[in-house]
Amino acid sequence: MDYTKAALTFYQQGLNDEDVQARTQAVLQAQNITGAGDEMADYLTAVWNGYKVANEEAELYVDKLAAVADSSASNMSELAIAMSKVASTANAMGVDVDQLNAQIATIVATTRQAPESVGNALKTIYSRINDISTGAEDAEISLGNYSSKMMDVGISVLDANGNLRDTGEVIEEIGGKWADLSREQQIYLARTMAGQRQYNNLIALFDNWSKYSDLVNVSMESQGTLVEKNSRYMESLGAKMEQLGAAGEKVKDALINEEDLKGLVDFGTGAVSLFGSLIESIGGGRGALLAFGSVFTQVFSGTIAKELNNVITNFQNVKNNA
Numbered sequence: 001m002d003y004t005k006a007a008l009t010f011y012q013q014g015l016n017d018e019d020v021q022a023r024t025q026a027v028l029q030a031q032n033i034t035g036a037g038d039e040m041a042d043y044l045t046a047v048w049n050g051y052k053v054a055n056e057e058a059e060l061y062v063d064k065l066a067a068v069a070d071s072s073a074s075n076m077s078e079l080a081i082a083m084s085k086v087a088s089t090a091n092a093m094g095v096d097v098d099q100l101n102a103q104i105a106t107i108v109a110t111t112r113q114a115p116e117s118v119g120n121a122l123k124t125i126y127s128r129i130n131d132i133s134t135g136a137e138d139a140e141i142s143l144g145n146y147s148s149k150m151m152d153v154g155i156s157v158l159d160a161n162g163n164l165r166d167t168g169e170v171i172e173e174i175g176g177k178w179a180d181l182s183r184e185q186q187i188y189l190a191r192t193m194a195g196q197r198q199y200n201n202l203i204a205l206f207d208n209w210s211k212y213s214d215l216v217n218v219s220m221e222s223q224g225t226l227v228e229k230n231s232r233y234m235e236s237l238g239a240k241m242e243q244l245g246a247a248g249e250k251v252k253d254a255l256i257n258e259e260d261l262k263g264l265v266d267f268g269t270g271a272v273s274l275f276g277s278l279i280e281s282i283g284g285g286r287g288a289l290l291a292f293g294s295v296f297t298q299v300f301s302g303t304i305a306k307e308l309n310n311v312i313t314n315f316q317n318v319k320n321n322a
Contacts, residue, residue, distance in 0.1 A: 003028060009041045015055075022055040023048065026062045029230040033066065034077045043080040050087025051097055059226055061097060066229050067222030068101050068215050073109035082108065085119030086126070093126040094166025102215035103171075103205055110204040121201045125194045126167055133164040140195060149192045153185045171205075175213070178206040 006027050010020040027041045034040065044062060047053075053061055065083070069076040082104045083097075090100045100122070107118050131139040132146045141149070143164070150157045155174055159165050178186065186206065190199035205212060 019055040022058045026059045033229045043084040046084035063222040063225040064219045067225040071218045072105040074105045078115040082115035082119035086123040089126045095168035098219040099168040101219045106212045175209040
């Protein structure tokens, strides 16, 4: 995706010039270091919109993805894809971008699930907790039941005013106490939070809590990572070859005028058509060869004419044999 195409993507979203410039620059750098295509703009847009990111922080959010990818067994494209699925829900449920980034990286690295699956799994977990807190009719358990179950393992999900605490904060508290729980308590807690289908993702996260904690710190201290990685890319052989190709395209565009080329093609087409009409007018086939042979005999030396007439004779013999 070139700059113009990337910028158009953001102008179509109704953004102003400043926002477009910030987001376009971040997308192009992300594409350089990941090799991703046009879809990277869509992934990052979902992340920025989900967390309501101001234009001056657009690059910082991509810094976070790049830094955590460097420090984990996941890559930046995987993190962007997964986060695009869950960013809006995570933000609504009080999971900040550093926490979400580290959660995704830890689960992806541990389970090697597709990033779409991890993002959707976390979205399901957060949505389940939100349904509990809002008393949704299709919630599996009530807020009171949920709170009671969590208290069974020493975790309070309500604040002093009886409101549900931020999910990111609750997860942090559980992670800190995880190693002190029995396996039965761990499974009970994970199932209470995530339900029967998704609890394994939480277990993968909590079982690797030290890795998660390290990645949160990496994400928080990531500013400048995108520029640094992009600079390394621009010095690489692949980048140099792409620059050479781009320079070649500019030279071609400068040397070859498309309208002139069209005129040349049209002229060639007319000449060939005229030549065909001439062949038909003198009988085609043998007649044309004999006629042109006669011309060549007069124009060229006798030796050349003789050889050309031999060609005509051989052609006639082949035709007769056929």
